[in-house]
Every structure is written in C-alpha cells, then in structure tokens.
Amino acid sequence: MEKRVYNFNAGPAILPEVVLKKAQEDLFIYPGTGMSVMEMSHRSKSFDKIINDTTANLRKLLNIPDNYHILYLQGGATLGFSLVPLNLMPPTFKADYIISGAWSKKAAKEAKRVGDVNIAASTENENFSRLPKQDELKLSSDAAYVHYTSNNTIYGTEYKTEPEVGNVPLVCDASSDILHKFIDVTKYAMIYAGAQKNIGPSGVTLYIIRDDMLERSSSDLHTYLNLATHASKNSLYNTPNTYGIYIMGLIFEHLLENGGLDAMYKHNLQKAELLYNYIDSSDGFYKGTVTEKEDRSLMNVTFRCLNEDLEKKLISEATENGFVGIKGHRDVGGLRASIYNAFPLEGVEKFVKFLQKFKENN
Ligand SMILES: *Cc1c(COP(=O)(O)O)cnc(C)c1O
Numbered sequence: 081m082e083k084r085v086y087n088f089n090a091g092p093a094i095l096p097e098v099v100l101k102k103a104q105e106d107l108f109i110y111p112g113t114g115m116s117v118m119e120m121s122h123r124s125k126s127f128d129k130i131i132n133d134t135t136a137n138l139r140k141l142l143n144i145p146d147n148y149h150i151l152y153l154q155g156g157a158t159l160g161f162s163l164v165p166l167n168l169m170p171p172t173f174k175a176d177y178i179i180s181g182a183w184s185k186k187a188a189k190e191a192k193r194v195g196d197v198n199i200a201a202s203t204e205n206e207n208f209s210r211l212p213k214q215d216e217l218k219l220s221s222d223a224a225y226v227h228y229t230s231n232n233t234i235y236g237t238e239y240k241t242e243p244e245v246g247n248v249p250l251v252c253d254a255s256s257d258i259l260h261k262f263i264d265v266t267k268y269a270m271i272y273a274g275a276q277k278n279i280g281p282s283g284v285t286l287y288i289i290r291d292d293m294l295e296r297s298s299s300d301l302h303t304y305l306n307l308a309t310h311a312s313k314n315s316l317y318n319t320p321n322t323y324g325i326y327i328m329g330l331i332f333e334h335l336l337e338n339g340g341l342d343a344m345y346k347h348n349l350q351k352a353e354l355l356y357n358y359i360d361s362s363d364g365f366y367k368g369t370v371t372e373k374e375d376r377s378l379m380n381v382t383f384r385c386l387n388e389d390l391e392k393k394l395i396s397e398a399t400e401n402g403f404v405g406i407k408g409h410r411d412v413g414g415l416r417a418s419i420y421n422a423f424p425l426e427g428v429e430k431f432v433k434f435l436q437k438f439k440e441n442n
Contacts, residue, residue, distance in 0.1 A: 086427040088417045089405035090233055090380060091256065091277040096422040099330045117326045122319050130322075131315065134329030141332060141341055144265050144288060149311040151287040152325050157255045157274040160285060161187040164251055165194035167297040167307045168270070169224045176200040176223040178243060181208045181232035182411060183253060191227070198223065207412070208235040210372040214244060224296075225249040225269060231257035233277065234409040236368075236382030236416065237375040242267050249293065257379050258286070259335065260421055261345035269293050275324060278379070278420045279331055284324035335421075344421055351419050351428045352378040358432045359383050365439045369412055384414035386442075391415060394438055403431055 087094040110117050113126045120127050135150045144150065153159070164187070169175055173195030177188040179202035191197045198220050201212035211232075219226060226245040231238040233256040242250060242263075249269030258273040265271070270289045276282035289307060297308045309317050315325075335344060356376060359366045369382040385391045391414055395407050408414040419428060 083402070085402045085404045086423075086431065087404055088419070088423070088431075090409070090416060090418045091274075092282050093277050093418055093420050094422045095281070095327070096331060096334050099327065099334050099422075102330055103327060118323050120322065122316055122322050127322060130326050130329055131320075134325055134332060137329065137332035137336055138286075141259065141335055142262065142265050142288075147291045148265060149287075149289050149291065149294065151289065151307065151310045152315045152320050152328075153285050153287060153310060154283060154321060156282070156285055157183070157253055157272060158186070160253065160272040160274075160287070161190040162193075163287075163305060163307060164225075164227060164270070164272070165191040166301060166305055168249070168251065168293055169195045170296050170298055172222060172224050174198065174220065174223050176219050176226040176245075176248070178202075178212055178217065178226065178228040179204060180211050180229055180237060181235050183233065183255070184227070184229040187227055187229070187253060195224075200226065206371070208232060208237065209370055211237050211239060211375045217243060219245060219248065221246070221248070223248050225251045227251045227253070230254045231260075231377055231379050233380050233418075234411055236370050236377045236380045236412075238377035238379065240374065249290075256420075257377070259341060259344065260348050260379060262341040275328055277418075278422075280328040281324050284321040284328060286328070347425065348378045348419075348421065351423065351425055352376070352381060354425075354428050354432060355381050355417060355419070358435060362435070362439060366435065369408075369414060379418060379420055381417040381419060382408060382412055382414065383416075384408075388413070390442055393442070397438065398431075398434065401434055403427075403434060 107116055138150055175191055176198045178200050179185055188197050200219050201216045203210055203212050226248050228243055230252050238257055251270045252268055254271050255274045256277040259279055270293055272287045275284045294308045294311050297306045303309050359368050365386055367384050369384060370376045385394055398406050406415050406417055408416040
C-alpha cells in the first residue's frame with residue numbers, strides 16, 4: 081500500500097486514521113444491513129439510528145441542551161452566510177457583523193441582501209493580521225444578532241473566548257475550529273460549520289440552533305431555505321449527505337472514546353505551542369504573520385520565511401519529504417500549517433525538525 085503523508089491541507093483536511101479504517105471496514109457492508117451506508121435509504125431504520133446516534137454523541141461532546149436543534153444540511157458554510165440573515169434577521173432586519181477575515185466579509189455581503197448590516201468592527205486595513213478587540217466593537221443594541229467567525233482559516237487568527245455582546249443573540253461561523261475544544265453552547269443562539277475542516281468530509285454543514293431563533297423564520301421563505309423545515313424533519317426533509325453524516329458520527333464517537341473535548345484541546349495546544357515556539361525562536365528566519373500573539377490560531381499556523389524564493393523552495397522540499405499542503409492562502413502568502421484535531425503530534429514534531437534543517441541549510 082502507498083504511504084500516507086502528513087496532510088496540512090486547510091480543507092478538506094485530514095481525518096482520524098482510525099475513522100478512515102473503520103469506514104473502510106464497513107464500506108462494503110454496514111453491519112446488519114447487507115449494504116453500504118451510501119446505498120441506504122435516508123428513511124430507513126438503519127440510517128435513522130446513524131443520524132440519531134450522531135446527534136446524541138454531539139450533544140454529549142458539547143453538552144448541548146434540549147432547547148437546541150442540531151441540523152445537517154448542504155451548501156457549505158457559504159449557504160449558511162445566506163441562511164443566517166434569511167432566517168434570523170426578521171423582524172427588525174438589522175444585524176451586527178464583526179469582520180475578522182475573508183469569510184466574515186462574505187457572510188456580511190449576503191446579509192446586506194436581506195437587511196441593514198452594521199460593521200461592528202473590522203481589521204481589514206491591517207490585512208486581518210489580528211482580531212478586533214472587545215473595546216473596538218461598535219455594537220447596536222437593537223441588532224437581530226451579532227455574527228462573528230471564531231477561527232480565520234486564511235489569516236491564522238482565532239478567538240479564545242466569545243466576543244461579549246450583551247443580550248443580543250450571538251451567531252458564529254465555526255467552520256474551521258468547531259470541536260477543537262469545549263465551548264459553552266448556551267452563549268450562542270446559533271453555530272454553523274462546514275464539516276470538511278475539523279469534523280468530517282465536505283458536503284455536510286452542521287447547524288446548532290436555539291429553538292427561539294427558529295420562530296423567526298418566515299413561512300414565506302423557500303422551503304429548503306427555512307431552517308424550521310429542517311428542524312421539524314430531523315434534517316430529513318430532503319435527502320441529506322448520508323455518508324458525510326455517518327463519517328461525522330464516527331468522528332464524534334472517536335472523540336468521546338478519547339477523552340472528549342478537554343483532551344482534544346490539550347492535544348491541540350501542545351501541537352500549536354510546539355510549532356509557534358519554534359517559529360518564535362528561529363531568529364527571524366521564520367516569522368508568524370499574526371501581530372497579536374494572543375490571537376494566534378491553534379488550527380491554522382500562518383508564517384513566513386525570509387523571502388519568497390526560500391518559501392517556494394521550502395514548499396517544494398516539504399512536499400518531497402511528505403509534508404503536504406503548507407502553501408499559504410494567496411491573500412496572506414507564505415506558509416500555512418493547518419493542524420486540525422486529527423493532525424498527529426508526531427507530525428508536528430517531524431515538521432519542526434524539517435524546518436530546523438531547512439534553516440541550517442539555507
Ligand atoms: C472554509 C470556510 C468557509 C467556507 O466553507 P464552504 O463549506 O466551502 O462553504 C466558511 N467559513 C470558514 C471560517 C471557513 O474556514
């Protein structure tokens with residue numbers, strides 16, 4: 081068999097090996113059914129169990145109370161950018177957006193098609209190299225909600241705690257750091273996340289939404305665009321990404337079996353510290369792109385090397401050595417090591433050694 085590489089891709093991204101192997105084992109025949117999960121009716125008893133177990137395990141992991149619905153939809157977080165304002169902006173049609181990167185900008189752009197968007201803060205003129213600070217936020221008291229992005233996949237910044245927004249419902253795009261640690265879901269009115277960075281394959285988007293938010297959705301909305309539709313049908317109004325939900329379920333189970341989200345967080349901290357500490361101690365040969373250290377992401381480590389020629393060389397040598405996907409996003413340049421939940425500590429250790437050697441040779 082061919083060897084697996086160390087996969088630093090930003091998304092779709094690395095998945096836990098044990099989950100892939102389990103899926104492989106059951107790919108041909110899912111126990112007790114005589115068929116693959118891919119061939120199963122989404123209305124069958126077997127799939128009902130898969131989706132309900134997936135939800136139950138997610139509730140356990142995040143301690144999600146009963147007054148929240150969990151939905152599995154399609155369209156990525158990108159459709160979420162539209163579903164959030166379409167469903168949650170009524171009746172006032174005013175919302176606050178914190179702009180900390182390209183994804184929150186895109187979210188705000190869609191919201192503007194629905195109602196008034198107040199940009200509560202933006203760090204765009206600093207090329208999103210840090211997060212807006214709490215005292216920079218200009219929040220409106222009559223906003224239908226405040227929207228923010230918990231982890232900026234492209235710029236390598238991540239909120240360590242939620243922005244404080246008083247009594248206004250908080251909505252979060254958590255696509256690239258959901259389940260990297262335990263969070264208090266009750267602080268949120270809604271969390272949504274494309275699965276393909278930290279919790280599954282592409283093609284399924286997770287929504288965690290508080291019941292009172294669903295009451296805002298107008299019955300005039302197109303049926304699929306109405307979140308209340310999906311909540312009332314347990315995400316089975318139409319055919320969902322059944323296989324994607326199944327893989328998410330395996331990942332949630334895997335997290336529970338390995339100490340839950342506190343253990344996951346420790347693992348993530350350890351990996352990120354190892355890499356950032358090395359970058360900071362490299363006498364400027366490598367340099368983190370985030371200007372405020374406390375804003376650094378545990379998921380996407382963005383950094384530069386002395387000059388662009390060396391960066392090109394580094395990317396090419398890294399690939400030859402089995403470290404794949406470290407080219408930075410074109411908006412930032414340089415390098416980006418995405419070290420999501422499933423990325424092993426040993427891979428970061430080896431990558432740091434590789435960076436050391438590259439520095440010595442250049
Ligand atoms: C990747 C990403 C998106 C876009 O996700 P799609 O599933 O491609 O629509 C949105 N927000 C964040 C924070 C992301 O990292």
